Amino acid sequence: MRLGVGLIATIAALVLGLLIAAAKSSFDTQSGQIKQFTADLILLDDLLGQYGPETTPIRARMRAPLADRIWREKSASTKGTFEINAKSGASAGDSSALAAQRRAAVAPGPRSADQHQSGSDAAAAVCGIG
Numbered sequence: 001m002r003l004g005v006g007l008i009a010t011i012a013a014l015v016l017g018l019l020i021a022a023a024k025s026s027f028d029t030q031s032g033q034i035k036q037f038t039a040d041l042i043l044l045d046d047l048l049g050q051y052g053p054e055t056t057p058i059r060a061r062m063r064a065p066l067a068d069r070i071w072r073e074k075s076a077s078t079k080g081t082f083e084i085n086a087k088s089g090a091s092a093g094d095s096s097a098l099a100a101q102r103r104a105a106v107a108p109g110p111r112s113a114d115q116h117q118s119g120s121d122a123a124a125a126v127c128g129i130g
Contacts, residue, residue, distance in 0.1 A: 040125060041066070047122040 045062065048055040 044122060044125040047125055051122060 041062070045059055048059050048062075
């Protein structure tokens with residue numbers, strides 16, 4: 001009888017340990033992806049800033065949802081993960097509007113070699129984010 005209880009307790013401990021290890025692995029993976037995405041966004045913002053003042057509307061539009069998300073998480077922890085803020089009007093259709101705005105903002109083309117290089121770097125950063 002004691003041997004059976006000991007065996008069941010050992011198996012339960014093993015299963016619990018594996019469950020905790022899997023959860024930690026999943027958390028570490030998601031945490032790493034979030035850190036990489038954040039670093040890519042910071043890099044893109046910096047590259048767009050180097051490109052010139054015509055990218056200011058794009059940078060502001062890129063920052064607004066991120067800042068809103070950070071403040072909402074601090075103020076109300078009861079909301080679901082990655083909910084869309086109804087006040088901002090963000091939706092899936094906004095991605096095409098944002099892409100059109102990006103193209104329109106940089107449509108005149110680079111004015112200098114530095115802007116050309118910054119534009120190329122920004123395009124590479126955007127491809128890396130997606």
